[in-house]
Amino acid sequence: xxxxxxxxxxxxxxxxxxxxxxxxxxxxxxxxxxxxxxxxxxxxxxxxxxxxxxxxxxxxxxxxxxxxxxxxxxxxxxxxxxxxxxxxxxxxxxxxxxxxxxxxxxxxxxxxxxxxxxxxxxxxxxxxxxxxxxxxxxxxxxxxxxxxxxxxxxxxxxxxxxxxxxxxxxxxxxxxxxxxxxxxxxxxxxxxxxxxxxxxxxxxxxxxxxxxxxxxxxxxxxxxxxxxxxxxxxxxxxxxxxxxxxxxxxxxxxxxxxxxxxxxxxxxxxxxxxxxxxxxxxxxxxxxxxxxxxxxxxxxxxxxxxxxxxxxxxxxxxxxxxxxxxxxxxxxxxxxxxxxxxxxxxxxxxxxxxxxxxxxxxxxxxxxxxxxxxxxxxxxxxxxxxxxxxxxxxxxxxxxxxxxxxxxxxxxxxxxxxxxxxxxxxxxxxxxxxxxxxxxxxxxxxxxxxxxxxxxxxxxxxxxxxxxxxxxxxxxxxxxxxxxxxxxxxxxxxxxxxxxxxxxxxxxxxxxxxxxxxxxxxxxxxxxxxxxxxxxxxxxxxxxxxxxxxxxxxxxx
Amino acid sequence: xxxxxxxxxxxxxxxxxxxxxxxxxxxxxxxxxxxxxxxxxxxxxxxxxxxxxxxxxxxxxxxxxxxxxxxxxxxxxxxxxxxxxxxxxxxxxxxxxxxxxxxxxxxxxxxxxxxxxxxxxxxxxxxxxxxxxxxxxxxxxxxxxxxxxxxxxxxxxxxxxxxxxxxxxxxxxxxxxxxxxxxxxxxxxxxxxxxxxxxxxxxxxxxxxxxxxxxxxxxxxxxxxxxxxxxxxxxxxxxxxxxxxxxxxxxxxxxxxxxxxxxxxxxxxxxxxxxxxxxxxxxxxxxxxxxxxxxxxxxxxxxxxxxxxxxxxxxxxxxxxxxxxxxxxxxxxxxxxxxxxxxxx
Numbered sequence: 001x002x003x004x005x006x007x008x009x010x011x012x013x014x015x016x017x018x019x020x021x022x023x024x025x026x027x028x029x030x031x032x033x034x035x036x037x038x039x040x041x042x043x044x045x046x047x048x049x050x051x052x053x054x055x056x057x058x059x060x061x062x063x064x065x066x067x068x069x070x071x072x073x074x075x076x077x078x079x080x081x082x083x084x085x086x087x088x089x090x091x092x093x094x095x096x097x098x099x100x101x102x103x104x105x106x107x108x109x110x111x112x113x114x115x116x117x118x119x120x121x122x123x124x125x126x127x128x129x130x131x132x133x134x135x136x137x138x139x140x141x142x143x144x145x146x147x148x149x150x151x152x153x154x155x156x157x158x159x160x161x162x163x164x165x166x167x168x169x170x171x172x173x174x175x176x177x178x179x180x181x182x183x184x185x186x187x188x189x190x191x192x193x194x195x196x197x198x199x200x201x202x203x204x205x206x207x208x209x210x211x212x213x214x215x216x217x218x219x220x221x222x223x224x225x226x227x228x229x230x231x232x233x234x235x236x237x238x239x240x241x242x243x244x245x246x247x248x249x250x251x252x253x254x255x256x257x258x259x260x261x262x263x264x265x266x267x268x269x270x271x272x273x274x275x276x277x278x279x280x281x282x283x284x285x286x287x288x289x290x291x292x293x294x295x296x297x298x299x300x301x302x303x304x305x306x307x308x309x310x311x312x313x314x315x316x317x318x319x320x321x322x323x324x325x326x327x328x329x330x331x332x333x334x335x336x337x338x339x340x341x342x343x344x345x346x347x348x349x350x351x352x353x354x355x356x357x358x359x360x361x362x363x364x365x366x367x368x369x370x371x372x373x374x375x376x377x378x379x380x381x382x383x384x385x386x387x388x389x390x391x392x393x394x395x396x397x398x399x400x401x402x403x404x405x406x407x408x409x410x411x412x413x414x415x416x417x418x419x420x421x422x423x424x425x426x427x428x429x430x431x432x433x434x435x436x437x438x439x440x441x442x443x444x445x446x447x448x449x450x451x452x453x454x455x456x457x458x459x460x461x462x463x464x465x466x467x468x469x470x471x472x473x474x475x476x477x478x479x480x481x482x483x484x485x486x487x488x489x490x491x492x493x494x495x496x497x498x499x500x501x502x503x504x505x506x507x508x509x510x511x512x513x514x515x516x517x518x519x520x521x522x523x524x525x526x527x528x529x530x531x532x533x534x535x536x537x538x539x540x541x542x543x544x545x546x547x548x549x550x551x552x553x554x555x556x557x
Numbered sequence: 558x559x560x561x562x563x564x565x566x567x568x569x570x571x572x573x574x575x576x577x578x579x580x581x582x583x584x585x586x587x588x589x590x591x592x593x594x595x596x597x598x599x600x601x602x603x604x605x606x607x608x609x610x611x612x613x614x615x616x617x618x619x620x621x622x623x624x625x626x627x628x629x630x631x632x633x634x635x636x637x638x639x640x641x642x643x644x645x646x647x648x649x650x651x652x653x654x655x656x657x658x659x660x661x662x663x664x665x666x667x668x669x670x671x672x673x674x675x676x677x678x679x680x681x682x683x684x685x686x687x688x689x690x691x692x693x694x695x696x697x698x699x700x701x702x703x704x705x706x707x708x709x710x711x712x713x714x715x716x717x718x719x720x721x722x723x724x725x726x727x728x729x730x731x732x733x734x735x736x737x738x739x740x741x742x743x744x745x746x747x748x749x750x751x752x753x754x755x756x757x758x759x760x761x762x763x764x765x766x767x768x769x770x771x772x773x774x775x776x777x778x779x780x781x782x783x784x785x786x787x788x789x790x791x792x793x794x795x796x797x798x799x800x801x802x803x804x805x806x807x808x809x810x811x812x813x814x815x816x817x818x819x820x821x822x823x824x825x826x827x828x829x830x831x832x833x834x835x836x837x838x839x840x841x842x843x844x845x846x847x848x849x850x851x852x853x854x855x856x857x858x859x860x861x862x863x864x865x866x867x868x869x870x871x872x873x874x875x876x877x878x879x880x881x882x883x884x885x886x887x888x889x890x891x892x893x894x895x896x897x898x899x900x901x902x
Contacts, residue, residue, distance in 0.1 A: 012822065013831045019722070026721060065701065066873065072866045073702045077821050086702035086820060132704070430800065430829065488827065 005137035024158030037180025043155035051144035081139035163188030168205035200241030205404035209411035241278035282324035293389040323360040334402035418505040439478040448541040465525030496536035503528035575641035592671025593655035611654025649673040650684030652735030692854035696862030726807035730796035730814040733759040756794035861886040
């Protein structure tokens with residue numbers, strides 16, 4: 001447990017992805033089975049036991065320590081697990097034969113079988129045996145609130161690094177593995193064969209596209225490509241198969257291989273195809289109302305839901321728009337050229353005959369100019385009333401095999417031009433890691449009429465989009481024009497004729513009660529510094545509200 | 558004699574009327590008795606200062622030759638009569654030259670302990686328990702969440718990180734007076750014998766430590782060293798410098814901070830610290846409570862820090878206790894002037 005605790009402790013402070021990976025891989029290398037496997041399970045959310053409630057932890061500490069001192073301490077520290085871990089008074093254990101602290105494996109296996117009434121006593125015993133970092137990690141583990149900024153994908157990547165394997169390989173076999181992953185580590189360390197994924201519904205690593213630049217077109221022949229709309233939903237893989245007993249299993253994966261089936265129970269029946277042993281569709285998850293694609297803002301209501309109510313299902317009907325077929329029965333189609341997969345997909349979707357799954361239409365074009373026109377006005381080029389959910393166009397080589405990752409020259413994405421507004425820099429905060437000394441997180445605002453006349457209201461935050469040189473320029477501006485400091489936040493001068501105007505690009509707007517301005521931007525970034533523009537000429541909130549209205553008219557159910 | 562007739566909090570600091578002096582005054586006074594050299598306790602401009610030789614030297618280093626009208630050095634264990642009282646200095650274990658001041662009038666003894674720690678420190682004389690009637694204690698870390706553990710283990714953590722990230726520089730934030738030298742001495746005790754780099758703001762005080770016989774090994778200024786050459790090295794800097802543009806001269810620095818505050822994660826995260834090192838020059842909760850009991854004092858006066866919790870604890874132990882509302886003392890970080898090297902772009 002202590003080695004795992006040390007890892008969590010270090011990860012909690014480390015902002016950089018590569019350094020997190022190093023810490024994780026070092027841990028997997030230095031730690032024995034089965035501890036490291038349980039650690040991998042803890043980090044990927046693959047552990048299943050009943051979590052302890054905050055009240056239980058509170059009772060444990062007030063049983064042991066002066067409640068007044070606990071209250072003052074909790075007030076100061078602000079985190080229950082941490083307060084208890086830090087101030088836990090160890091029971092005086094008789095004799096010198098103190099039991100060794102529990103291993104992570106002991107903790108995990110015990111928690112799996114422990115009854116609810118035995119939990120407090122067992123926890124107190126462990127808290128006595130562990131040091132404070134160990135206690136903190138234990139409490140984080142048992143309360144189920146790790147929150148240390150590690151994604152499942154990152155943990156799998158780190159495990160893969162142990163054997164010089166790509167995360168895709170790990171992802172591919174992951175659904176067939178279970179903690180403590182002895183077979184996985186044995187393979188990664190070259191001690192045994194690759195674990196066979198007996199999962200009837202395995203995830204297949206996805207193929208991704210490069211963003212196309214203007215200069216690229218000169219070297220590309222329109223005849224080599226098929227174009228489709230780029231839908232503003234989420235990329236999913238729908239997989240169906242039969243288990244050992246012949247029962248149909250269906251799963252929905254995110255583009256990183258995360259199993260998201262439970263969030264979309266309404267789509268599962270559509271994936272039970274009679275007469276087919278298995279298939280895998282690559283497509284976009286969308287919300288459709290009366291056959292019309294809704295914007296991402298609407299889809300968002302369905303994302304990351306643990307509980308899916310009938311009301312939610314009814315108001316946000318989920319839909320799969322298919323654009324590729326990776327497997328059909330026993331056949332792996334990924335080696336086939338795209339044009340052939342597309343033909344099979346068309347036939348397959350027809351056979352499936354379910355309103356919740358349809359085909360992603362192609363965009364006809366014979367020259368780049370024609371495609372440019374289609375991209376500029378999707379409504380007129382076939383997308384019709386769905387045009388607001390179109391993010392741009394996708395270009396796929398007719399002869400492209402389905403390759404995991406981002407292979408060069410095969411798939412291109414060509415996004416529509418983003419929305420642009422001119423906003424005024426209001427607050428700045430330092431960044432992390434490499435940017436730790438630079439003011440690189442910016443809050444910007446637009447003008448509105450308030451009680452005190454014209455004032456700026458914050459509408460968003462951006463921390464990328466600028467070049468390294470621009471970062472230096474903004475950083476210098478922030479340092480020279482700070483009017484106040486609130487902890488790490490600097491209040492930067494923003495008067496009608498004093499301040500910095502930022503051209504902000506963003507993908508969409510949503511109404512948000514959490515923001516003072518009432519709007520939230522999707523994917524905002526700094527596109528240009530407008531040193532030439534006085535702040536009074538920046539945009540007004542009304543401009544954003546107008547954009548919102550045109551969005552809202554589509555999203556109203 | 559009632560203790561409050563001997564020592565009483567006043568706007569200028571703790572005032573001893575029968576002795577005609579203030580202890581660690583925050584304003585200019587005629588006669589000051591000073592516990593240690595940190596800037597919130599040792600201020601310039603007093604008529605006369607009584608302190609240990611080291612404290613006087615540090616004040617001279619910081620404020621220049623004319624930091625006081627007159628000075629008098631006193632050694633540990635030495636007793637001096639001032640007016641109707643006697644004062645005696647005892648080691649406080651906080652930093653080099655730090656002292657607790659025992660003030661005795663007739664048969665009543667009050668110990669003003671200043672800042673102190675009971676943990677071992679290779680750079681200063683160890684803390685001594687002084688039996689007394691009234692013990693005046695600090696409460697910087699006066700909450701049971703503050704337990705500092707072994708400083709040598711924290712230094713091991715630092716060295717493990719240096720081994721894990723050989724291409725990165727390690728920047729250790731540490732108060733210039735005391736903490737920095739203690740961290741260096743601990744690194745040497747742990748067997749680290751490579752040169753250690755220093756921020757310009759801590760060179761003079763560190764040299765002073767060396768001149769007093771504290772062995773710190775080879776030290777080099779960080780200024781002027783090529784960025785690539787700082788990979789795999791350890792540099793000590795004032796805490797405020799580790800989040801400053803000054804850090805740009807280091808290759809992908811790991812930011813560490815040696816402080817008792819690092820016990821609390823939120824404190825470390827707010828400051829953007831990646832490698833918190835719990836190394837404190839103040840007594841932790843256990844240190845405060847065992848010291849209070851060991852002095853045998855029946856009455857405890859609690860100054861700067863988390864007074865509430867410590868006063869509460871004293872009362873549960875049947876000790877008379879009250880907070881002394883003294884202002885102007887606190888963590889050195891808030892008082893440290895911005896380091897001169899930070900000014901450059």
